[in-house]
Amino acid sequence: MATIAIIGGGPAGLMAAEVLGGAGHAVTVFEAMPTVGRKLLMAGKSGLNLTHAEPHSDFVARYGAAAERLRPTLDSFTATDVRDWCRGLGVETFVGSSGRVFPTSMKASPLLRAWLARLETFGVTVRTRHRWSGWMGDALRFETPQGPVTYRFDATILTLGGASWPGLGSDAAWVPWLAEKGVAIAPFAPANCGFDVGWSSVFIERFAGQPVKSVRASSDAGAIAGEFVISRHGVEGSLVYAHAAALRDRLAATGSAALTLDLMPGRTADRLAADLARQPQKLSFSNRLRKGAGLDPVKTGLLREVMPEAAALPPEQLAATIKALKLPLLRPRPIEEAISSAGGIRWSEFDERLMLTRLPGTFAAGEMLDWEAPTGGYLLTACLATARAAADGVMRWVEGR
Template sequence: MQQDLSTKTAAVIGAGPAGLMAAEVLAKAGVQVTVYDAKPSVGRKFLMAGKSGLNLTMDAPLDQFVPHYAEASDTLRPILDGFGPAAVQDWARGLGQEVFTGSSGRVFPRAMKASPLLRAWLARLNDLGVQLQTRWRWIGWDGAALTFDHGRVTADVTILALGGASWARLGSDGAWADILQGQDIAVAPFGAANVGLRVDWSVHMAPHFGQPVKAVAWNAGDTTSRGEAILSAKGLEGGGIYSIARAVREGTALAVDLMPDQSVSQVAERLAKKRGKESHANHIRKTLKLEPLKLALAQEWARPLPQDPQALARVLKALPVAHAGLRPMDEAISTSGGLRFDALDPHLMLNARPGTFAAGEMLDWEAPTGGYLITACMATGRWAAQGAVAHLHAAA
């Protein structure tokens, strides 16, 4: 028979999806839980993510879902096996929020917003006795005690769920990395993930700002994305670009196939038709039925366009994207890098600080948009909390 944990305390630092899920699991186990967050309100990045439709997860079998976490797949597999796409959907329904699956397999609440779900979640946590302390910024340890800008706190177990290093205004500023490294705890360098490209456009592109680039294929080495991108004064944004951001960050050249459903020879054959008195640009547009935006991109990045049909077809099928790198990390949806898994045991407890666990985006994993980020944050929050509960029982 396991010990009653009602006299045990837990401090959860960070009130995003990982921290709130950890708080829920601990409270259900009977632990007295307090969640601390540096901002005036909780779940700020979660709410921002839901402004255009909260993508909770991807409706896919685990064997198709897990590989999207790349190098971290093996580490995260048992964690996601315990709380994967199906469990996320059941959890949302349990909070009274029905979900639906879109044509791309992405799962959304019927309300499409994050706020109803967050309100229901906070109500559940309140019913479980979870205490929330906002405007409490964690600044490190003083021996066994946690130190905040408001004072010292002691707890039997701690969950760190401090987020990555993007969107600092919403709370994820990565400042915790210096605290951990000061304790000789290994942290991998941060990098921008799921982020747009900086492009220094010529004045000729201004009329196209705000338009979507559709039906193309973005190619960076072995990485290909068929997603859309939006042209802006700053560059290119959108799912099509986010999917190849990692390859670009790692130095791979980027090209775009403006006609991905046709071969080079098919494009060349159409371009070889007689053009008469038409200008070269009009001939390209009419024979290929190429949208003005795609033609503008071709002119922007490959002017003067080749006259030879075969050469021009090769350009249009692999147009080099002239960019100035990724947008700043603070504009990224998520970040790579973070607390290394070799600094943690299999239950996500810090090897250097027994009783302290970590979860969420602060861990060293990376994934694309599409529900993978929120799912892994919630799953690791649950896993870390389960580890904390087991630690409390073992210490009894």
């Protein structure tokens, strides 16, 4: 029996603890916050999206540049495996209309309670309010309300998260401790985030908080249908998040980026032009758009805001603008507001067991690794899958394999 430290009590840490505790090892989970699973519970407030039911090859492709590196891990713990694991905890799941998988209760708390109960039966120890602060020699150092403490273990798995949601514990405070050991870390950047737009005060006052529904948005990520929300700062919501990585990278590379919006994806430009041309010129511009193009007030306001001269355009040009309105973006919203983060420990730092080659006996999993994925259950699934892979790597390490 080996002694294993798992630093970080989020989904990745708890999954690693389950695998190792279930195999009979002495596992201690260290968490800086007063309780574990806080980010999981936060995600569950709007319906806990566990995974996605699309074909596995499509699922793996969602991880972009990291897909090939993650493929063996995801092959070993698929979306179907996630659902089976939930069922084993007494939590039934269902597939929503979009292919996203949720617990039937939609909540995270029943799953977390059952999970922690399982860990207790495995003899897993959980120490909260223990904030990791690096190493003291070969010992792990923690800051606690009673002062600093140190512990020694046979192996360690780091599951400290990325840099988003710092209030829930993912604050990237671990970066200096690994960097001073020579571990290469890709800079963190916001993922699944909103973007700033230079809205006028009049537009903000009237439309902030309103959804823009039934649109198709295009960027380097392709054309995707859905909806987004006008915020006081710019735009946010599921459709924006689906394009976030491509837009963020284009802004970083060129200094400019635009989200191209088809405000009426159900009609062709020719049909729109004909419908607009039939409207009497005596009608106000808003009424012409409402009757001829079916635009609601928020879409009309968006068109006016981005293209102030739209009212003077002939029907053909106006229709073309409605079908391809370019919304210029200024910058991503701060990483603290992002759903997830890109960046982390570079893959070149790991062996095939997810052990850091510069730090034998130290492994990492979850969002600490350099990968990103869209919302839709991909984030949680990869955290669970990499945790299981790291736990398997620990067992191979302590057994000399």
